[in-house]
Amino acid sequence: MIVVHKENSGVSLSRNYALDMAKGDYVALLDQDDILSPHYISYFYSLIKNNNAEIAITPRPNIFFKTRPIVDKGSDDIKICAGYSMAQEMLYHKIVIAPWNKLISKKLIEEKHIRFNKDYFNGEGFAFSIECFLNAKRVAVGDKKVYYYRVGNPDSGASIFKEKYILSSIHAQEYIKHILCDYGCKSLEKAWHFSNWHTHCDAFNIMVGCGVAKQYPLLYSSIKKVCKRQALCALSAPISLQQKFRGIMFALSPYFAATVINFFRIRKFRKTDVNICKQIGGGG
Structure with a gap:
């Protein structure tokens, strides 16, 4: 070793x-x-x-x-x-x-x-x-x-909000899309669109769960738009009925969908202090 x-x-x-x-x-x-x-x-x-x-x-x-x-x-x-x-x-x-x-x-x-x-x-x-x-x-x-x-670690990156983590996960999806371009496959491209939407939904859930929408209004709004406008990709995807229902909820109301999903989530989000938000991500 x-x-x-x-x-x-x-x-x-x-x-x-x-x-x-x-x-x-x-x-x-x-x-x-x-x-x-x-x-x-x-x-x-x-x-x-x-x-x-x-x-x-x-x-x-x-x-x-x-x-x-x-x-x-x-x-x-x-x-x-x-x-x-x-x-x-x-x-x-x-x-x-x-x-x-x-x-x-x-x-x-x-x-x-x-x-x-x-x-x-x-x-x-x-x-x-x-x-x-x-x-x-x-x-x-x-x-x-x-x-x-x-899933019980309260300091996990999946339980707290950090603007740079959210942006990194979204930008990484674009990098994955670049990787897939070499294969020129429609089925992979379709799967990527679902993955990109799913990533934005996860990011939105974190923002709602941590209560940082007012501190990051532009980020919140841009992610919300993707969650709502691209939600129907879930209906044509080869996924479970539960995941398709998730798509319907986001198409109707991203905030309602995030609230319901977060309620049943085992690993609860930690509410983020406004001052800490500003120090970590520069939001305001």
Whole structure:
């Protein structure tokens, strides 16, 4: 094991440094506040080796709030998919968009020169994952939940508002669109439009949940317009009825939709102090 200590240079540059230092055949990226099953690496490694795949994933992690999760010992259901189709599934938010909960071939990453974009610190993992899947021929998809995702951290970036995080996630979507341009595929383009709308809705939910609309009126208004005007893309998307209903709510009233969604959200948003808002994002 090699432990590297370096000055904080942001999530993308830090991960890129780790990728440059990595000596093994596979790469696993983790979040610091989550928990792994003791079988995390061995399970994903077996999926790759037994199925001649370049990436191993499970569609969803085992989510926990406060108590330590119980190891999932259920039966497994393994599927082999083309990387292209899994990229499309990710754009429709049917599988985890983050870089964790995956084991990826280091050879794939190096041969395709895939790295985290240093210009982004939110949404950068989504772009990295999309690029990896688009360049993979075979992806092994298992059903055992070996990654335990913590949702109870009140200081998580998914629970508090920071203007730069919101803008980064939105701009990262444009970067993903640029990546997809090389493929010239209508189905991927359609999936991206859903992903872009979904990202704006998530950003709007945060702004409503944290109560910062009056501090950032221009940002609030611009995001709200996208949420409302592009909501109907959800109706033609291959998603669940619940997600389609979400689209209908945003088409009718983005504020009402965000209020309802936030009410049922496990990880509640933290109301942001106005003075802190100004210090962090410069809003007013």
